[in-house]
């Protein structure tokens with residue numbers, strides 16, 4: 001509900017009385033950048049408005065889902081029509097079949113798919129499936145890749161290569177992560193060494209082929225192809241976590257860009273079009289291990305919810321319109337190039353990268369390729385830039401370690417406005 005009596009500060013103070021930290025997902029609290037979060041009253045196209053009536057050009061797009069822009073009329077209409085037919089049944093619907101058929105068509109590595117409600121559920125379930133299908137316990141993940149908050153994935157590297165990881169969250173017993181090996185992103189030698197040492201015990205490798213949770217970091221093609229080769233050789237399952245990159249960096253996701261066929265893929269964000277839909281899918285012989293066919297259990301009351309599926313299916317149709325990704329990529333590249341040029345003019349050490357509708361901003365001399373190099377960026381300078389942009393009406397991700405997102409509604413003029421505002425911010429930074 002919008003009320004002119006509210007301010008962002010007053011709502012934040014009130015929220016903290018009943019909600020831990022005042023937010024339902026930590027990054028929203030602005031702890032990394034400081035200050036009070038903006039409480040959003042409404043959103044439309046490339047913009048949202050806070051409760052004080054201020055308009056922002058939005059570059060998080062609900063952290064990825066809003067690829068066709070906020071409150072797209074066709075998506076809203078589909079949601080309204082679905083709601084009139086009932087909110088949730090806990091029994092199958094035709095919409096779920098249409099959604100599965102669409103996903104299998106657009107992502108050919110996915111022969112069968114199961115719908116869930118969040119990216120965390122998708123990756124957690126894919127992991128269990130990989131373990132169940134191989135009968136092995138060990139998994140490999142990479143430092144800086146985030147795959148949701150399942151226990152065995154909240155883990156950082158141990159004291160050395162081949163040392164299993166340490167929990168990154170209180171409440172995760174060391175025993176729960178003792179089978180998780182954490183390696184450096186884009187480091188093929190480490191991966192080769194891990195498979196040489198314990199290859200036949202490894203159930204799966206899970207990776208963000210384009211990482212979006214340590215800022216934007218591109219997977220190196222050689223690294224990803226090495227991963228594919230090693231998994232095949234050792235009978236391990238390759239899981240691409242494309243919750244962020246799926247339908248975002250290209251219509252077929254990062255796997256289409258790199259020409260790599262993973263065994264399983266986790267999807268989320270765009271496939272829900274702003275409502276809670278995620279999915280995991282892949283080879284039919286692996287998916288056959290899932291209950292009710294097989295012994296790997298996985299379930300959900302709201303899985304395949306008819307309203308969420310209506311939003312997702314409609315969004316998947318809209319992104320297949322001719323030229324959609326060409327235009328989206330061009331706008332995102334325009335933003336990255338314009339910001340880089342503006343920073344150079346102001347003498348600020350800065351660079352930017354863009355893939356499809358996703359971008360990264362780095363207060364550094366060169367684009368990072370690993371968690372360690374991301375961490376070398378100038379966080380204080382990012383924080384100042386963030387607030388200058390926010391004050392100017394541009395909403396960037398409130399953390400130096402998050403990727404940004406452009407929608408199809410961010411036209412050339414909006415990108416140019418953003419670059420002009422950034423020029424002023426760089427000059428003052």
Ligand code: HOZ
Nearest residue numbers: 025026027028063213402
């Ligand atoms: N998992 C998101 C950051 N990579 C944040 C999601 C949210 O706060 O909505």
